[in-house]
Amino acid sequence: MLSAVDFVASSDATEGQTEVDFDFAAASRQVVVSTRAEFVDALKAAQPGDEILVAPGNYAGKIWVSNIHGQAGASIVIRALDPLRRPVFDNGNTSGQILQISRASYLEVRDLIFQNTVGNGLNIDDGDPSDPPSHDILIDNLLVRNLGTGNHDGIKLSGVDKFRVTNCVFEAWGTGGAGIDMVGCHDGVVEGSIFRNGVTKGIQAKGGSRDVLILGNRFENAGLRAVQIGGTTDLYWFRPAASTINYEAKDITVEHNVFIGGQSAVAFVNSEGGLVRNNTIYRPTKWIFRILHEQADAGFIDSRNGVIQRNIIVWDSSLSTAVNIGSGTEPATFRFVENWWYNVSSPAASVPVLPSPETGGVYGIDPRFQNASTYDLRLRHDSPAIGYGADRSTADTTAPVVQLTSPNGGQNLTTGGSTTITWTATDNMAVASVDLYYSADGGSTYTLIVAGLSNSGSYAWTLPATATTQGRVRVVARDAAGNSAADASDANFTVADASPTSVAADGFETGTLTGGSGWSDPAWSSSGHVYIVTDTAPAEGTRHARL
Template identity: 40%
Template sequence: MKLRIFGIAILWLSSWVCNGSQAGAFDFHVSDNSQFASAFSNASPGDNILLQPGNYNGGRYRLGLSDVTIRSVDPANRAVIQGGTNGIQLSSAQSVTLQDLVFEGQAANGVNIDDGGNISTPSTDITLRRVTFRDIGSSGNHDGVKLSGVNDFLLDQVEVLNWGNGGSAVDMVGSHRGVIQNSYFFDPGTTVASAVRPKGGSKDITIRGNRIELPSGAGRAIQAGGSTGTQYFRFLDGDSGYEADEIIAEGNVIIGGVSAFSFVNIDGGLFHHNYVQRPRNWTVRILNENQGNPIVDTQNGVVRDNSIVFSDTPGEYSTAVNIGPETLPETFTFARNQWLNLANPTSAGSTPQLPVTEASGIYGQDSGIDPDEVIAWDFEWGVWLVNASSQTNSFTVANPDEYQEAVVQASGNFVPSGGDPFVGAWQYTDLTSGQLQLEPFSQLVLRLNSDLPSADANDDGQVDGSDFLDWQAGFGTSSPAKVDGDFTGDSEVDANDLALWHDQYGSGVASSFSSAIVPEPTSVAMFVLGTVFCGRLSRKRH
């Protein structure tokens, strides 16, 4: 009885704290510049700045903005932030979301988010969702999105249209743990530096499912690394000596430009499952832009499973790989890429000159990919569908009963290149039809039924209370196995495993999932706390 009362008290206290933290939250309803200026200056944690349709002046700066969302009231009629050196600049910001906005005509950058020049106070937990940047800067190093000293960021369904000819659509200096996905980067200019460029100590950044269109011969689509002044580097975990690290480009559509992917003073980097269409000069560049400096020579890059269409004519295409001095091209890996030379679409005519022998390359065969339709990338675990197009597209699954739609939850992560692509918590739902619709700039993941994880700890064919007890007993165990409650196979017994057990509870076959919603991470965490606490207390009383 005392334990029950104690548990109720904890839940009441948690509810009071949560509600209390929101009690002071305020919605600033903005319809003119003076209201915008006041809201931007005075917003506190939990507040929302809600912009009515219309035009607003840029040039806004705020230090230390925390837990604030700035968005349009009407996503179909977005507010436009015009002019200013930067439309919005945030320094040392925490948990800020910019959503359903348009930035245009800024002199330097659309948005500039940084650490205020202090590496110990990075901006963290930054989200840009459905934000458009257009006509940013002119000549010079001007970016649509400038991130300097930003950790844990997400750019989702962002458009950057026409940025400075010396800048990038998205430029990252010393930024870490970020995802750029479902976005569109287009510049019609004849002199473009790059579209997406992490450098200056940037690490652990995934560039996924985007569409990059550049004029033929203008700009590097994706560049991992660069040339950064010593004073601007920002490293994680005591690292040093590289421009970029752990950069992954996957599932992108890249059209035109000088090159599709450039490795610059990086050890590693992965370019996989991308569709590349007619880069003007090279598909890949291996460069050293810091020659003579104590920084890593470019090495160990991986280029695999891409579909590459080029036209090797006197006026177009130099060679597949451009190799600069003071690099280690012999350490690179090329595997299973599909190459098609439109000027000579034979096996011999489509075989590229590479610095190393390619493993299982495919030459002279048309992949059949249409960049304006859904692209299906096949894996052993299932199919990854990418619609890197501005239109809604349909896709037909030939055998829908063999697949389930996999939807990542708040604590989950998608790693298509990994041994287990489904990290953390996911929800799985049976397909009810083979006809699928993908919205513009979106993705859909289909997992083979045979590859689904199971919360049946004792393999008795039932997901039931005994499996929960195994999870409870194994909670926090080091190097756990499935029998200890590590149902997701991530070498941890935690809330993600509990969420999987919850989703499968009552199923008579381990690979058969119910359509129950996975608990929110906070709910699971409270349940974890309660069950583990109760279980340990119960064992102590015995």
């Protein structure tokens, strides 16, 4: 912690240099800037831990800098001096990007406004696809608006790993661009932001992008495709190289977002996987989802293996169809699971036409929003759809109640034999699945028996081939919201070896078979031993073993 912090107008300025006593944590140096030139100088001179504090006012854009590197625990921070009076970077409706930063790491950009340009608002990239990625980037509380006609993005991220974009607002970005466009980006989060009045796309992840979470955002008439998983990227710009992958985007998660209007909510374009879960989609104008193939290179996969789960989807009679399917795709590989479908024009016509059968869908029941007329799409407390859709304030957080009833301890079982595992499980909504596990060491470790069972209450189990006196079974019940509970055997049970027991003779002797008639009713003159006769039909005096 510093007791004295330098407030410097620029790295080589003589005017405006002041030293002020403050008690700030983290920053090694804080630099206040109030002109474009001072801002550029401060960027070029920035060292790990520095904060560049931008005073209120208007600043011309078209700024490009490179090699801005903080360190872990000592990021370089660009932020407003007064977050309540955010500085404005304005290109005066002329062409050019407002701020471009190439080759950056451990960088934070906060509390700024970018507006009025015919170009991108903020651009952060790796310099070239062959260069190492920029990484550990935080972008927070930006307003980006009015980016003119053409392919201009509010925020353009190219070759950026480990990033977060939070609490931003995007309005009227470029007519051919996206609010946020990610090209070859990985391990990132876009969260808590608003995308309003776009033309084409709200968020796009393409060019080899992978493992990006789009969480808790609001899309208000965000354009033709509010979220696009994939795209059409020139092969040169892929990260990693297009020769090493066959998808535009992979494993993108879209969760707890609200979509209002727009032509469609989510489009899959040459994408692998993708999870669209617990979103609220309200009255798109033409389609709800799109499954498309638009990458011209023949080596790229068809869109496939997406999962669409537990969304609330409300539409009206103006909708063309629920899912628009383009040629060259694999729509049958998409899974639709437990979505809530409601046609406000005709609730009885709420069952959509889907490319694959849905599991556990709900149709034609009003989800009961707080006030749909004002687009307050939170659920009422008496909503039947709690646990579905984007509203986390009424999300299901109650775990199931589960009890293992057998084998619960004390049983004597045999290797390779069969027994029935039984349990009871309940949930405030429904138990979605049950997993069973087995322990041979009294519960210290467990191995999976079977996963994803329905809550039938019983399972026929073939016991393992290894004997133990410390057997236990564990049952795990899960609901659709991801809550889980478990119970295990109260005590150990035995799994005994079912194979014949080997014994050794303690010697041979001659015995006399007496009484009875032949082999059918033998009695031996000796007692206290078990005898094995060597013949199948012994006569008196037959040689036998005493064990």
